[in-house]
Amino acid sequence: MKRSALISDIIFSFIVAFFCTLFLFRHLQIRLFPAVILSSICGGLSACATAAWLQNKRKSVFLKRSDEAQKEKLLFHLACISNTEKTIFFLDRLSATKPLPPLRLHNEQTMYWLRFTFQPVHADEIVQLHRHKTDKEKVLLCNKIEDQAYALAQRFQIRV
Numbered sequence: 001m002k003r004s005a006l007i008s009d010i011i012f013s014f015i016v017a018f019f020c021t022l023f024l025f026r027h028l029q030i031r032l033f034p035a036v037i038l039s040s041i042c043g044g045l046s047a048c049a050t051a052a053w054l055q056n057k058r059k060s061v062f063l064k065r066s067d068e069a070q071k072e073k074l075l076f077h078l079a080c081i082s083n084t085e086k087t088i089f090f091l092d093r094l095s096a097t098k099p100l101p102p103l104r105l106h107n108e109q110t111m112y113w114l115r116f117t118f119q120p121v122h123a124d125e126i127v128q129l130h131r132h133k134t135d136k137e138k139v140l141l142c143n144k145i146e147d148q149a150y151a152l153a154q155r156f157q158i159r160v
Contacts, residue, residue, distance in 0.1 A: 006051075006054055006058075009050060009054060010047045010050050010051050010054075011047070013043075013046050013047050013049075013050040014043040014044065014046060014047035015043070016046075017039075017042050017043040017045075017046035017047070018039045018040060018042065018043030019039075021038065021039040021042040021043070022035055022036065022039035025038055025039060075116065075143040078116035078143065079116050079117055079118050079143065083102055083103050083114075086103060086114050086116060087103060087105065087114065090105055090112065090114060090141070091105060094107070094112055095107060103115070106136060108136075109136055109137055110136055110137045110138075110139055111132075111134050111136045111137070111138050111139065112139050112140075112141060113129055113138070113139070113140050113141065114141050114142075115140060115141065115142040116141070116142060116143050117142075117143075119144075120142075120144035120145055120146050120149070121140065121142045121144065121145040121146065121149050122146050122148075122149050123146065123148050123149045123152050125149070126140075126149045126152045126153050126156065126158065127152070129153075129156075129158055130156040130158065137159065138156075138157070138158045138159065139158070139159045139160075140153060140158055140159070140160050142160065145160055
C-alpha cells in the first residue's frame, strides 16, 4: 500500500468518525464546544484504530510475500542439489531413522519419498509409490504435482 493511500484512509476515517459523533452529540443536545472536543477524541481514536489495522494488514502481506520468495528459493535449491544431499537434508529434519535408496526415508510410523525436481510429479510416479508394500503411512514430499497425480495420491492414501 502506498503511503499516500494510507494517509488518505486515516484522514477519511477521522473525518467520518468526527462528523458522525458530532451529529450524534448535537442530537443529544450537548453544547457545541464539548461536542467538538468529544468528536475530535472519537475521530482520533478511530484514526488510530484504522492506522493500526492497515499497518497490521500491510505487515501480513509483506510477510506472506517474503515467505513465498523464501519458499521458492528453497524449492529451487532442492531441485538443484544431488539426491544424496537431498536425503541428508531431510534426514535431520524429519527425524528419520535411516535412509533407503533412492530418495526414501522412514521412521517407525512413516515412509517418506523425496521428489524435488523442476518437472511436476505425474501419475506414473504415484503408481510406483503405491506399488511399494508397507504398513507405514506413505508421504510424498515434492514441490509440484499434477492434478491427476494428486487425485490418484488421495485415492491411494498417499499424503502429499
